[in-house]
Amino acid sequence: MKSLIRNASMAAAALAVGLTATAIARADDKPTLAFVVNGASDFWKAAEAGVKKAQGELPxxxxxxxxxxxxxxxxQQRLMDDLVTAGVKGIMVSAVDxxxxxxGLNKIASQTALFTTDSDAPQTKRVAYIGSSNV
Incomplete structure (x- = not known):
C-alpha cells in the first residue's frame, strides 16, 4: 500500500516535472494536472491518497x-476530452483498453501532455509511461 502511494506521488511529481518544459504558467493561475483511472476500484484509493500527498508537495x-x-x-475518452476542454496542462491515464x-489517446496527446501509467499504450504519442513492465 505504501509503495502504491509512493508511486502515485512519484507519478504526479514526474508529470509536473515533465510539464515544466511544455507549459509556461502565468503567476496568477495554477496549471491543472489530472490523473484518470480506468474504473472505480479500491486499488485506486491508494493512488488517490498519493495525489493528495503530492498536492501538498506541488503547491x-x-x-x-x-x-x-x-x-x-x-x-474514459469523454472524461479526458472534458479535461482538455477545461484547459488541463497534462493527463496521466491508466487506459481501459x-x-x-x-x-483517442493520440487525440488527447495532440492537445495536452499525455502520460500513461498502470497499463501502457506504447503505440500512442504519449510523453512517457510511468510504471512497471508488463512483459
Missing part, C-alpha cells in the same frame, strides 16, 4: 484524480 499545481462512471473506453484506444 504551484492543481492536481485532480478522476474516476470514470464505468470502466469503458468511451466514458490501450489496444483499442490508440486514436
Amino acid at each position: 504551484d499545481y492543481t492536481l485532480e484524480l478522476k474516476y470514470p462512471e464505468q470502466s469503458s473506453v468511451a466514458i 490501450p489496444k483499442t484506444s490508440t486514436d
